[in-house]
Amino acid sequence: MRVLNNATYTTKQAAINILCEEFKKNNHIDAELYKYFDVKRGLRNADGTGVLAGLTLICNVHGYVVNEGEKEPIEGELIYRGNNIKNIVKDCVDNKRYGYEETVYLLLFGVLPSKQELEYFKNVLAMYRDLPEGFIEDIILKTPSKNIMNKMASSVLSLYTYDDYADNTSIEQELRKAIEIIAKMPTIMVNAYHAKCKKYDGKSLVIHPIKPEESFAQSILSTLRYDRQYTEEEARLLDMMLILHAEHGGGNNSTFTCRTLTSSGTDAYSAYAGAIGSLKGPRHGGANIKVMEMLGYIEKGVKDWNDEEEVADFLRRIIRKEEGDKSGLIYGMGHAVYTKSDPRAVILKQNAMKLAEGTDFEAQFKLLETVERLTPAIFAELKGDTKVISANVDMYSGLVYKMLGIPEELFTPLFAVSRIAGWAAHRMEEILTGGRIIRPGYKAVTKEKKYIPLSER
Incomplete structure (x- = not known):
């Protein structure tokens, strides 16, 4: 007699516990079958390399060479659109300037901007930093979350409602959405954090207005801190963090999630919210x-x-x-x-x-x-x-x-604030060059069974 027959329980959780035991009995797969059918678990080859699933112009993550069929370790390199990350960071450090906005431009457009192009792009980003009227109160303050990543994902999804062209996937509209969401991510993150602190930590609610003249890094520290004070050394170090986390190839879990969702034809807000959910995981951004x-x-x-x-x-x-x-x-x-x-x-x-x-x-x-x-x-x-x-x-x-005095619950959200640039570049590349819905195969290892009528079970 199965455990479900004549089962009694006193709470909802007790009922779930009983059902969970039934689930476990019927959902075990022998690990040896993965070897038998040569299944590439995690889309990884036997030597640990990733299964080749696409082509990209955006980023190269280089960590080994294959010599006569064997992996040979080398010093790692991270290349954004042909530019070594070491050179990007060094130029910013040597000249004591902020580089994340320039990195966003590079990832989106494929070239380094001139001074005039960069200044124009910074002004465009600044135009989009503020959230829609009523958004903070209706979407963030009324339903604060203990987890900032979840609130960021739901907030990005909510932006769909404010967009008259949300389902238009033309490159013109996709670029506008990318720039808008990139610009708004820090604002969403900081306000979600302050709302969480008020609701769950008993702190006073502080919402600082955006200063459009501040860089991304400066603005994050300025709006996050109650006194709005920060040093240039602190802001430049945070800026470096944003540059380093902005992109890491199409095969990392969150970017692949974004490209997979994009390949289905779904809207930008759904694709970016899905990527945030992926990044939240402790095996990835957490x-x-x-x-x-x-x-x-x-x-x-x-x-x-x-x-x-x-x-x-x-x-x-x-x-x-x-x-x-x-x-x-x-x-x-x-x-x-x-x-x-x-x-x-x-x-x-x-x-x-x-x-x-x-x-x-x-x-x-x-x-x-x-x-x-x-x-x-x-x-x-x-x-x-x-x-x-x-x-x-x-x-x-x-x-x-x-x-930098940043609370632990913002470690992974800051990763998302930075990585949205890479996600956006990959989403638009998938729209332009993908052409097929991403659909890997799964080998079914269960045998066909004779159906038993309900009256006979």
Whole structure:
């Protein structure tokens, strides 16, 4: 007799628990079948490379070379429209200027703007920063969310209602929507955060007006902080974060989600909201929060942060699932493409350490450096895994945000604020060059059964 027969329950959750047991019994797939049918789980080849699903002009994420059929590790490179990210960041740092708006222009239009073109583009973005009349009150303040990513996704979907051409997918309308949503994302994020603080944290509601003359990074800090005060060093560091997170190829989960939704012919708001939902996941954009959580475990569990052997012992216990969140993962280490290095992590660490020196954050940065240095050898020791691994951008981004006084619940939303530029570029490229709905196959492994009438079950 099945568990559902004559089942009794007293609460809704008890009813779901009973149904859940029934679900589990009938939804198991033997892992060996994936090998038998050569299924590329996660759209990954056996060597870890991604299944080739399309062509793009937008970005190249280069982390290895294939020599006579075998992957060889190399130093990682991130190329935006043919421009190495190292050169983009270096020029901004050397000249002490903000570069995210220029990066958005590059990703959308495929070329670096002239001074006149950049100034014009900045003015256009500034025109679109404000939200529609009544939007903050009706969409954000009346239904605040504990999770800012969810509120951002629902807010982007709500913008559909305010657009008379929401379903028009011409390039002219798509470009207008892209620019508008890129410009509005920081405004949505900050107001969603302030609404959350008022509703759930008992804080006063503060909504600052937009200053159109401020850069994206300046405006975020200005509207986020109650006193609107920030230093240029802080704003330029945040600007660097926005540049580094703006794009990462068509194969990352959120961008592929955006392209998949786009291929169905759906509207821009649905595609971008879907990408936000993807980025929220801890295996994707939410990883920097997990790094900070792991750092907290290490700080409490290691008495002397400068004792590398003590740190190493704690890392071994994490991998054995004895410490931390018991997942066995060292967060911030390893990447699907990069091998020897993640250029974003290298750039971020170099520049952030300069601001951390002499502050309370310096010791934490050095502790993360120790984790980065020790982890590869410990993995090889405990798991026999000699694959070359390095720190990814999440290893240091959370601590940089913390150093800027940005609350943890905004770590991943800031990622979305930046990455919307890449999503927009890929959506329009998919519209122009895709031509087919994205539809991978799934092998059915259940056998046909004789139907049993209800009266006989």
